[in-house]
Amino acid sequence: GDVLVLGSRGGQVVLPRFWRKLGDQVPPAVVINGGCAMNLPGPKIAWPQQAVTMMLMGSEDFFKGKKSSAEYLTASKSYVPPNSRTAILYIRQMQHMPQKALLQLVLRPLVMAAARWKYSKTCPEEQLQQLTVQLEDESWSGSLFILQGGSWKESTFGPLDESPKKKSKTAEALPVDEESPLDTVQVTRRAELRSLFRAAVVDVTPKGGSGFLRARTTSKAMRQTLTESTNASEGRLEAARELRQLAKLEAQRITEIEANIAQKEKELLEMREQAAKARKEELRLIKMAEAHEVAASSEEAHPICPDSPVLAPQEDDSPKVQPLGARILVPGLGH
Numbered sequence: 001g002d003v004l005v006l007g008s009r010g011g012q013v014v015l016p017r018f019w020r021k022l023g024d025q026v027p028p029a030v031v032i033n034g035g036c037a038m039n040l041p042g043p044k045i046a047w048p049q050q051a052v053t054m055m056l057m058g059s060e061d062f063f064k065g066k067k068s069s070a071e072y073l074t075a076s077k078s079y080v081p082p083n084s085r086t087a088i089l090y091i092r093q094m095q096h097m098p099q100k101a102l103l104q105l106v107l108r109p110l111v112m113a114a115a116r117w118k119y120s121k122t123c124p125e126e127q128l129q130q131l132t133v134q135l136e137d138e139s140w141s142g143s144l145f146i147l148q149g150g151s152w153k154e155s156t157f158g159p160l161d162e163s164p165k166k167k168s169k170t171a172e173a174l175p176v177d178e179e180s181p182l183d184t185v186q187v188t189r190r191a192e193l194r195s196l197f198r199a200a201v202v203d204v205t206p207k208g209g210s211g212f213l214r215a216r217t218t219s220k221a222m223r224q225t226l227t228e229s230t231n232a233s234e235g236r237l238e239a240a241r242e243l244r245q246l247a248k249l250e251a252q253r254i255t256e257i258e259a260n261i262a263q264k265e266k267e268l269l270e271m272r273e274q275a276a277k278a279r280k281e282e283l284r285l286i287k288m289a290e291a292h293e294v295a296a297s298s299e300e301a302h303p304i305c306p307d308s309p310v311l312a313p314q315e316d317d318s319p320k321v322q323p324l325g326a327r328i329l330v331p332g333l334g335h
Helices: 008-025 069-077 100-120 125-137 189-203 209-301
Strands: 004-006 029-032 052-060 085-095 142-148 151-157
Touching (some): 052 069
Parallel strands (some): 004 029
Antiparallel strands (some): 085 142
């Protein structure tokens, strides 16, 4: 495909494999949860300098751990190469499993922006800024970070309170009593406690009239709050199951790596033994060659021609000269 869309495990495992295989030719990617910008176990895989990456990250994601938003973003940005083409869309209300309404709003614009940045080599800053305006109109808040010229350009959108939450449409639709107007109910623990307190007050209010209507609407708000809390709990359970599965896969991978290391060590030992045998054979051949050279040198110094006849010693018929003072024996004469 033209653009890769990856979830948490996809960003942690799949995308780095694409990096290692394709390098700068990797397709643009939209990475939900920013799993590629984490300290992961195993060998580090270089982030390609020319890779186009759009990271969608959330403050309510358990990947954040106990870090503050600033610490979480600083740690994530530290893994990004300074010359790469990367943008981070940070949503304060986003959970590990992005809310359906949020994903429907941001996924297509992020995919289009990633494709444009990759194939036109132009940063789609205006397109991303328009997306933040749409998010703010829908009561989402957060920050947009774009890496340009080796530095991050930041722009914020939505309310800047410490822990913003998306407003509940049900709470906004509640009827307001003129004497004691109700505040807008938000999906927070404080809002849940506020709803419980209002329900207790309604219980002591006489039935009928405006008090009866307030009881019905407040109960409806409570049900909405409890539904949102249940969905959040289910999301956390699903995330925990996914994390356990990831840990199981990592344990299997470690076991495979250890088995591979043991096999390689065995092969290395066998190769060392073969190298020792080869060295021993090499020394034997060197000694044989040296002995052959010595024998050849000896033959050159004392040549032997086996086909030539050996000359027998000849008798000398010439008269022998007696040495001075020797006795001459003449036959027939006395001694």
